[in-house]
Amino acid sequence: EIVLTQSPATLSLSPGERATLSCRASQSVGGYLAWYQQKRGQAPRLLLYDTSNRATGIPARFSGSGSGTDFTLTISILEPEDFAVYYCQHRSNWPLTFGQGTRLEIK
Amino acid sequence: EVQLVESGGGLVQPGGSLRLSCAASGFTFSSYWMHWVRQAPGKGLVWVSRIDGDGSYTNYADSVKGRFTISRDNAKNTVYLQMHSLRAEDTAVYYCARDLKVTNWFDSWGQGTLVTVSS
Numbered sequence: 001e002i003v004l005t006q007s008p009a010t011l012s013l014s015p016g017e018r019a020t021l022s023c024r025a026s027q028s029v030g031g032y033l034a035w036y037q038q039k040r041g042q043a044p045r046l047l048l049y050d051t052s053n054r055a056t057g058i059p060a061r062f063s064g065s066g067s068g069t070d071f072t073l074t075i076s077i078l079e080p081e082d083f084a085v086y087y088c089q090h091r092s093n094w095p096l097t098f099g100q101g102t103r104l105e106i107k
Numbered sequence: 108e109v110q111l112v113e114s115g116g117g118l119v120q121p122g123g124s125l126r127l128s129c130a131a132s133g134f135t136f137s138s139y140w141m142h143w144v145r146q147a148p149g150k151g152l153v154w155v156s157r158i159d160g161d162g163s164y165t166n167y168a169d170s171v172k173g174r175f176t177i178s179r180d181n182a183k184n185t186v187y188l189q190m191h192s193l194r195a196e197d198t199a200v201y202y203c204a205r206d207l208k209v210t211n212w213f214d215s216w217g218q219g220t221l222v223t224v225s226s
Contacts, residue, residue: 001169034212036152043202043216044144044152055207055214087152091211095168096154 002026004088004099012107019075021102023088028068032092035064035073038101039084047086048073080106109133109215111203116220119193123224127188129203129217137161137181140206142213143188145199145222155201157211158186171197193224 003026013019023033031051036044046055048064051071061076075082083106088099115127129141143155156177157166165177176189186203200221204213 036213038152043218044213045216046207046212046214049207049210049212089152089154089212094166096157096211098152098154101151 001095002029002090002092002097004090004097006086006088006099006102008102009100010103010105012105013078014107015078015080017078019073019078019082019104021073021075021086021104023066023071023073023099025069025071025090025092029090029092031067032090033064033066033071034089034091035062036087036089036098037082037084038087044087075104078104109205111205111215111217113201113203113217113220116201116222118223118225120226121194121224123193124189124191125193125222127190127201127203127220127222129186129188131184131186131203131205134205136179136184140209140211141177141179141186142204142206142211143177143186144202144204144213144216145197146202146219147196147199150199153199156188157206190222193222195224198222198224 007022034049035047038044052064085101110132142157158177174192179186200219202219203217205215207214
């Protein structure tokens with residue numbers, strides 16, 4: 001099973017700042033990584049898939065990069081609605097697994 | 108508009124059974140793989156199971172293999188998760204999720220249904 005480790009566990013920033021979230025895989029997942037956003041009390045929402053492809057309706061301030069074992073989600077200019085928990089997920093093999101999440105909170 | 112509505116959750120004793128349903132609308136259901144993903148209270152997301160469009164192929168997390176069965180009725184636009192031999196650690200919100208066109212990414216999610224396993 002591929003283990004995805006996200007860092008930091010919590011990120012405290014202010015609106016208008018840039019956010020950089022990391023996801024590291026225990027073995028290569030190629031480019032097969034996605035990012036989800038989950039707000040409190042809501043279902044997750046797909047943000048990016050295959051490392052850097054934005055899902056339908058996702059603003060351009062969300063971008064992704066990386067390959068192999070190291071991936072990054074960047075939010076260029078934080079909006080108030082971006083404060084949430086973010087999860088990475090791979091689809092390289094079975095079982096599909098998620099990272100433990102990074103909580104992005106308002107500083 | 109894509110809609111996924113889960114039902115069937117509730118309180119069940121350890122060792123008991125429960126069947127979850129997920130009613131889909133707003134898309135050609137039979138053309139999409141479907142998944143179940145769960146989230147224990149205050150914890151992260153865990154993938155549970157996947158079924159292909161006609162129900163021929165399924166996959167399961169090791170933690171539920173042999174206890175849970177995923178199935179679908181394309182005439183009713185519904186996917187199911189039959190759960191047996193439930194344990195306390197199965198307590199979670201269970202989400203059904205639509206696959207992003209044969210990719211194992213989850214592009215639409217239901218609101219979830221809570222399963223609580225407790226005596």
